[in-house]
Amino acid sequence: MPAPATYLVTGGAGFIGSHLADALLGQGHTVVVLDDLSTGARANLAAAWSDPRLRFVRGSVLDERLAGELVGRCDSVVHLAPVTGAVGAAALLHGRKLLTAAADGRGETAVGATVVRHGDTVGPRQSPVHATLLTRLVRRAVAGEPLAVHGDGGRTCRFLDVADAVTALIALLAHPGAGGAEFDIAGTEEIAVLDLAERVLARSGSASPVRHFPHVVDRVPHEAYRRAAARALDPAPLRDLTGWHPARGLDEVLDAAIARARGEAPVVLPGLRAPAASPAGQHLG
Numbered sequence: 001m002p003a004p005a006t007y008l009v010t011g012g013a014g015f016i017g018s019h020l021a022d023a024l025l026g027q028g029h030t031v032v033v034l035d036d037l038s039t040g041a042r043a044n045l046a047a048a049w050s051d052p053r054l055r056f057v058r059g060s061v062l063d064e065r066l067a068g069e070l071v072g073r074c075d076s077v078v079h080l081a082p083v084t085g086a087v088g089a090a091a092l093l094h095g096r097k098l099l100t101a102a103a104d105g106r107g108e109t110a111v112g113a114t115v116v117r118h119g120d121t122v123g124p125r126q127s128p129v130h131a132t133l134l135t136r137l138v139r140r141a142v143a144g145e146p147l148a149v150h151g152d153g154g155r156t157c158r159f160l161d162v163a164d165a166v167t168a169l170i171a172l173l174a175h176p177g178a179g180g181a182e183f184d185i186a187g188t189e190e191i192a193v194l195d196l197a198e199r200v201l202a203r204s205g206s207a208s209p210v211r212h213f214p215h216v217v218d219r220v221p222h223e224a225y226r227r228a229a230a231r232a233l234d235p236a237p238l239r240d241l242t243g244w245h246p247a248r249g250l251d252e253v254l255d256a257a258i259a260r261a262r263g264e265a266p267v268v269l270p271g272l273r274a275p276a277a278s279p280a281g282q283h284l285g
Contacts, residue, residue, distance in 0.1 A: 006030040007173075008070050010061050010087055011080035013040030015126045016118065018048075019166045020078060025051050027170075032070055035081075036060045044125045061085030071096055076173060088113065099173055114178040116169070119186030119233045122253055123162030124260065134159050135257055137197055141206035142261040150213050153194025158187035158233060161253050164246040171242040178241065186233040189250045203251065204258045 007024050011017040012033030017040065021031045030053040033045065037058060048054045059066045061079070064086040071077055071090035079087050079100040091098040091113070098113040120132040131139075134157075140147050168185045172178040191199070197210050238244050248256075 004028045004030065005075040006032065006073065008032045008034060008074040008077045008087075009080065010034045010078070010085075011040060011082070013037060013042060013044050013056070014080065015040075015044070015123070015130070016121060016162060016165055016169075017078075017080045018044035018125055019123070019162050020080070020169055021045065021054065022048055023166045023170060025053055029053070031055070032057065032074055034059055034061065034066075034070055039082075039127060039130070061087050064090075068093070078169065078173070097173075097179070099169065099178075112179040114172050114180075115182045116172065117182070117184050117186075117233065118165060119184065119235075120157055120159045121162050121165045121185075122159050122257055126162075132159065133157060133193065134196065134200075134254070135261075137200045138204065138254070138257045138261050139264075141200050141204045141208050142258060144206065144208055146209050146211045147197045147200065148213055149194050149197050149210055153192060153197070153212070155193050156190045157193065157196070158190050159250060159253050160185065160187040160246055161248040161256070164248055167247070168238060168242070168244050171244045172238070175242050181237070181241075183238040183241075184233040184235050185238060186235050187250065187253075188235060188246055191250065199250075200254060200258075203254050 007029055009017050009021055009024070009031055012021045012031065013035035017033070017035070021033055024031050025048050031048075032055045034057050042049075042056070045054070045056065057066070057070065061067055061081045061083065062085040067086035068090045071087065072094050074096060076097040077087060077091045077099070079098065081087070084100065088098060088100060092111050099116065100113055101116045101118060120134065122132055122134055126132070126135060137147050165185050168183075172183060194210070200206070201208060201210075235244075
């Protein structure tokens with residue numbers, strides 16, 4: 001186990017961030033969480049709230065003074081907030097190790113940062129607003145609602161349990177060769193959307209029907225969306241550098257999602273509307 005250190009985790013009250021905070025605290029580190037709670041929640045840190053090595057700061061990564069102050073007090077920075085803000089510059093100024101998942105942080109590999117791209121990640125604390133396709137399909141199956149499959153269902157995807165995503169992050173933080181490189185953190189099993197829907201039904205025992213909808217972009221059916229939207233995720237560089245491999249396969253991820261859905265309070269699911277009546281981007285699942 002590495003020597004105790006202090007980590008700044010931006011977006012640390014969010015889905016992946018809160019699980020990472022738990023894991024770092026479990027290793028004996030101190031964790032400073034910076035989160036404006038726009039998408040995260042204090043409840044995600046409930047298990048760690050009483051730990052004296054956790055410090056929660058409600059604030060924005062766009063606040064240069066605050067970002068500089070917090071970065072200066074930490075040994076390493078894990079930037080999971082959706083925008084780079086002032087954190088990357090502060091880490092460079094203070095000479096701190098930086099791992100960033102910010103969408104606009106890719107240029108930071110040039111200054112030694114580790115940049116990661118997360119694939120579809122599933123697990124506890126995931127906001128319903130940002131639920132993955134797998135989670136949405138599971139919730140509909142458990143509720144007895146129709147499962148929506150867009151286009152021919154041939155688009156492929158990969159899913160990863162959040163615990164495996166956190167293991168990957170920690171492996172990169174600990175590896176001296178990760179700086180200045182980009183890594184995809186994604187599941188290793190690829191599955192077509194239609195096959196996923198059928199597997200959800202089989203493992204949940206649901207009698208829900210599968211309904212097909214065309215891809216819709218700006219209210220216009222757009223089959224090319226399936227090809228344009230596909231972004232190849234390759235976890236091989238991560239595996240080659242650190243030896244990381246997901247501990248949980250797709251069936252385990254599915255079974256856990258089904259169990260969570262059955263344990264949730266009933267929710268009102270949005271109805272499946274005709275594509276022509278849907279707002280732009282509604283049917284991109």
